[in-house]
Structures are given as C-alpha cells and as structure tokens.
Amino acid sequence: MVSHSYSFELKSDLSELETLCQHLNKFGQITGLSQACSTDINVCLDELFTNIVSYGYADDQEHLIRFTINLDNNVLIFKIEDDGVPFNPLKKKDPEVPADLMDARIGGLGIHIVRKLMDDIDYKRKGGWNSLTMKKNLLFSLIDRERI
Amino acid sequence: MEITHRLENEILIITIKGRLDGATSPKADEFIKERLKGNSNRLLFDFEGLEYLSSAGLRAILSAAKEIKSREGKVMLAGLNQYVYEIFEISGFTSLIPIKETVEEALKDLAS
Numbered sequence: 001m002v003s004h005s006y007s008f009e010l011k012s013d014l015s016e017l018e019t020l021c022q023h024l025n026k027f028g029q030i031t032g033l034s035q036a037c038s039t040d041i042n043v044c045l046d047e048l049f050t051n052i053v054s055y056g057y058a059d060d061q062e063h064l065i066r067f068t069i070n071l072d073n074n075v076l077i078f079k080i081e082d083d084g085v086p087f088n089p090l091k092k093k094d095p096e097v098p099a100d101l102m103d104a105r106i107g108g109l110g111i112h113i114v115r116k117l118m119d120d121i122d123y124k125r126k127g128g129w130n131s132l133t134m135k136k137n138l139l140f141s142l143i144d145r146e147r148i
Numbered sequence: 149m150e151i152t153h154r155l156e157n158e159i160l161i162i163t164i165k166g167r168l169d170g171a172t173s174p175k176a177d178e179f180i181k182e183r184l185k186g187n188s189n190r191l192l193f194d195f196e197g198l199e200y201l202s203s204a205g206l207r208a209i210l211s212a213a214k215e216i217k218s219r220e221g222k223v224m225l226a227g228l229n230q231y232v233y234e235i236f237e238i239s240g241f242t243s244l245i246p247i248k249e250t251v252e253e254a255l256k257d258l259a260s
Contacts, residue, residue: 014171021167021200039200039231046202050170097240101217106207109239113203116238 003072004031012053012063012082017046023067031071037138040117041069041076047110048080048089048132056084056130076136078118081129088123089114089132150197151179159258160188161251162212165197168205177208184212189221190258194251196227201235213245222246226254 006027010016021042028038045067052065068079089111098104115121120135149172150165160183168176184191191212209225216223226248228236236242248254 017167017169017171036231042200043202043235046169050202050204054170095240098244101210101213101244104210104214104241104244106203106210109203109206113235113238 003070005068005070006030007066007068009064009066010049012057012065014050014053016053017049020045020049020067027069033138037136041078041136044114044117044134045078045080047114051087051089051110052080052082052084052130056082056087058085074138076138078134078136080132083129086125087130088125090121090123149176151176153179153183155188156255157259158188159190159192159255160184160186161192161194161255163194163197165199167200168198168208169200169202170204173204173208176205177211180208180212184215187219189216189219191216191221191223192251192254192258193223193225194227195225195229195232196251198227198232199229201232203235203239206235206239206241209245210241222258224248224254224258226251 006023008023010019024038024042024045027033049065057063063083066081070077092108092111094112094115095105095108114134117136118134119137119140122133124131149167152163154161162180162183164176166172193209213223224246225236227250228247233242233247236247248257
C-alpha cells in the first residue's frame with residue numbers, strides 16, 4: 001500500500017465537526033479506506049476534538065487544533081495537538097458498565113470509545129502543547145469485522 | 149441532522165436523521181425535552197436515517213430514556229445501522245435499552 005500523509009487544522013468550535021467529517025471523507029477517497037473504517041476514525045477524532053473544545057481552554061480565545069494522519073503499510077497513525085490545559089486522556093478511568101439505566105453516565109464514554117476503536121494510544125506534553133498519537137492497524141480491524 | 153416527531157397509538161416516535169454529534173446534539177436534546185413535557189410514557193427512537201452518532205448524541209438519548217423510565221414507561225430504539233449499533237454496544241447500553249431491527253417491530257412491542 002502506498003503511504004499517505006494528510007494534515008489539517010480546525011478552529012476550537014464544535015461547528016468544525018462538519019469540517020472534520022469533510023477532511024476525513026477526502027482522506028478516505030484518496031486512500032480508498034472502507035466506509036466502516038472511516039466512520040470509526042471519524043468518531044475517535046470527533047470525541048477527542050469535542051473534549052478539547054469543551055474542556056481544554058481556560059480562555060475564550062479562538063485556538064487551532066492540529067491533525068495529522070499517516071497511512072503506511074496498513075497502519076494508520078493519527079496525531080492531535082492542542083495548546084489547551086495539560087490533559088492526559090489515558091489517565092481517565094473507563095466508566096463502569098452500568099447495571100441499570102438509571103445508573104448509566106456519559107462522562108468518560110468518549111475516551112472509552114476511542115480506546116476500544118484504536119489499537120494504541122500515546123500522550124505527550126511538549127512546549128505547552130498536548131500531543132496524542134494513536135495507531136490503528138487496518139489488517140486487525142478487517143479481521144475484527146469478519147469475526148462479527 | 150433532522151429531527152421530527154409523531155404520535156401513533158399514544159406512542160411518541162422521535163425520528164433522527166443524519167449526524168448526531170457534539171454540534172447537533174444540543175438542538176436534539178432541546179427538541180426531545182420539549183416533546184417529553186407531555187405525559188407520554190412510551191417512546192420510540194426511529195434511527196433508520198441516523199448515519200452517525202458520538203457520545204454527545206448518546207447523552208441526549210440517555211437523558212430521554214431515563215425520563216421515560218422514571219415515569220415507569222417503556223423506551224425503545226429501532227433501525228440502527230451497524231455503526232450506530234457499535235457505539236451503543238461499546239458504551240454498554242445495548243443491555244439497558246431494548247433495540248429492535250425495524251420500527252414496525254418496535255411499535256408492535258410497545259403497543260402490547
């Protein structure tokens with residue numbers, strides 16, 4: 001498989017979720033990724049972006065969030081960088097599986113979804129920026145889908 | 149995202165189409181809360197046209213389901229595509245809210 005690299009920036013506003021989707025559609029067209037895989041990627045980047053925009057900034061200024069996607073040898077590598085408050089999503093505990101509807105909570109579910117859909121996640125704080133790198137092996141996800 | 153509602157045999161049916169995410173869920177949440185001001189205690193979410201769901205959208209669904217449950221009513225989801233189902237499954241909600249393949253099936257169940 002040919003390697004691809006794709007970068008873009010989004011403003012710190014939830015209306016940019018639509019732009020995120022457009023970028024991922026474009027990346028999907030260039031690389032020929034399956035619809036299911038593109039949707040999984042979309043939800044992971046959506047959850048992380050929504051978290052950053054909702055809780056990441058101590059001021060009301062507009063910030064930019066950087067995205068880089070690399071596809072090499074059937075492995076997708078995503079990087080999201082933001083200059084918000086230090087936040088390591090990996091330190092967040094997975095929510096407990098609720099036994100009853102009334103006990104169910106949404107807090108922490110976004111990160112839980114990302115953990116389930118990605119194969120590897122790594123967090124770094126460098127020069128005032130949060131940097132989250134995630135990997136998804138496309139061959140693994142193909143096998144997973146066949147099992148379903 | 150497009151959201152509409154209708155009543156059928158006293159069952160409140162809320163249809164959501166398109167993308168339910170952090171940008172569109174406040175509108176959906178407000179719409180659902182407004183429709184729940186009545187005394188409906190049977191609610192069906194028609195997701196046949198729902199293409200995409202994130203945890204922000206899940207929050208609006210969960211809050212409606214809790215409200216109906218507190219009225220000792222019944223809530224059901226129908227018509228989920230594979231991807232939307234996956235989000236419910238990962239979140240552990242497939243065992244908490246009954247899911248039917250089609251709207252017809254769900255309506256039959258809710259009417260009984």
